[in-house]
Amino acid sequence: MGKNQIKIFDTTLRDGEQVPGCKLNCVEKVQIAKQLELLGVDIIEAGFPASSPGDYQSVQEICKSVYNPIICALSRAIKKDIEIAANSLKFAKQARIHTGIGTSDCHIRYKFNSTKDKILEIAASSVKYAKKFVEDIEFYAEDAGRTNNEFLALVCEEVIKNGATVINIPDTTGNCLPYEYGNKIKFLQENVNKIHTVTLSTHCHNDLGLATANSLYGILNGAKQVECTINGIGERAGNTSLEEITMIIKQYKNLNVYTNINTKLICYTSDLVSKYTGMKVQANKAIVGKNAFSHSSGIHQDGIIKKRETYEIINPEDVGIDDSSIILTARSGRSALAYRYKKLGYSFTKNTLDIIYSVFLDYADKNKQVEDQELKCLLKKAQLKNNQLAILHHS
Structure with a gap:
């Protein structure tokens, strides 16, 4: 039995840049994107084009400068956002729109003042609309970590019916324990019609220091894509660290999975991102901290x-x-x-x-x-x- 590839979806330029005090200009983003291409990432989430003209321009310039990875643009489940994302990707060799909406009771009630039926309708229609522009559509069920599994399964079925190719299961608040997150992925694998026609993706935050562990448990239960950042930077306590999850996969051959990451470029890439973002790497950080091999x-x-x-x-x-x-x-x-x-x-x-x-x-x-x-x-x-x-x- 051959090994399964785990796709590496790098969101350093989108989720990573949302760290307070971390602001990259267009030239710096292009340089990082080129290095991510050399590193071997499969998908680069280049930005959130509807958020600002600068982000829109950066996504366009990355599309012109990078050749091998899929270039992904984030959007909310809003037609105008999706249109802007699609336009920003027009120079991409391979383009993906990443759209979605919150699915937890907390988000539905307090963020959207909505209902589950309405959320299902918005999820389906946003994917259907994005599909008019590009073939590769990723849907994110924001706060999936706190979403009831049965409802999350319904959301997944709806977006699959309407053309989603990847479904992102974010632990947005870093709330899950590893076995809980793994069981969530397993539940979807076993209870969603046509789930095997799409790629399940992990997107885990590090509020309790469990982002990498949760991503690993997602892989062990059938996820085929990991969303991560260089040095683990990102909102609040950060995201799954690319260097950690890829080195776990490299070290443990018995997991029967692999990535396309050229790990010999990890420390150089880490230094580049740290230099451009101004975010210092803590000395005891796994893999890339200055004390990791001291x-x-x-x-x-x-x-x-x-x-x-x-x-x-x-x-x-x-x-x-x-x-x-x-x-x-x-x-x-x-x-x-x-x-x-x-x-x-x-x-x-x-x-x-x-x-x-x-x-x-x-x-x-x-x-x-x-x-x-x-x-x-x-x-x-x-x-x-x-x-x-x-x-x-x-x-």
């Missing part, structure tokens, strides 16, 4: 030096990093100190290393981190303490 504890450093897999399940080269980092602090041991000196071209006898290590510890206790230049200075201090110090320099 080690400062002596026990860990010794293990990594002997065999990387003792403390790393991912090869840093797989995400575009040359090597793991051995960070020297007061918690570092002799093996880490010798390793770093060897990188600088020095080697020592055991007795010599003991003397240097005592000097190093005294210095490291007063400083957070010891850099290469400081290591060279410490050698001079150690030599002053012991004139007989045997230091071999081999570079």
Whole structure:
């Protein structure tokens, strides 16, 4: 049995840009879109064209500049929005309109002051209208995470009847537990007529830190597309992180799924998005944080030096990093100190290393981190303490 492809739908330029303080200009959006194409994403959600002239222009320019991915434009379930989205996509080699409406009791009552019957009618008619412009129509059932499964199934059946090709099941508020979200996808797979004629998509938010886990459970229960962002940026606490979900898929071969992502470009793409958006990546962020492949504890450093897999399940080269980092602090041991000196071209006898290590510890206790230049200075201090110090320099 062959592996199933999981399509990667990147919404960095739409949902990701909705972060307060994150505003990209048209040139920056095109540059990011080109990098997403190199990265291997299948669908780029380029923006929400009806929201502003700038977003409309950006979608158009991305359509002109990107060739392989499907270019997707968001719209509300409003005819004018759909028309604007369609016009913005006129230069796309492959175009998709992403339209939809809220389906939870909360959204129906308080956001729309409407009824379930009316929502069903709007959902169906919006897909039918969008179908007049492009063949590929994705429907989003906003707040599906809090939507009753039976009603959600009815919505799915209606949009399938009217030509939807993809159905997005968003956990808009990050409310679901992984098993709940997985069961929701499973319920739809088992209870919606002709569900297997469309692609089910996950779109999970990280309000409780469960976005990636929920997306994974969606995949395990039949979803074939994941909506995500670089560095996990997005509304409030963010979205499913592209680098996390793709590396989970890469690591766990027994999931029997794959993506087209060139993971060796992940860290470069992360840095590019961080630079343009001004959104710094937290140091302990999985995969792309600066500490993700860094080690400062002596026990860990010794293990990594002997065999990387003792403390790393991912090869840093797989995400575009040359090597793991051995960070020297007061918690570092002799093996880490010798390793770093060897990188600088020095080697020592055991007795010599003991003397240097005592000097190093005294210095490291007063400083957070010891850099290469400081290591060279410490050698001079150690030599002053012991004139007989045997230091071999081999570079």
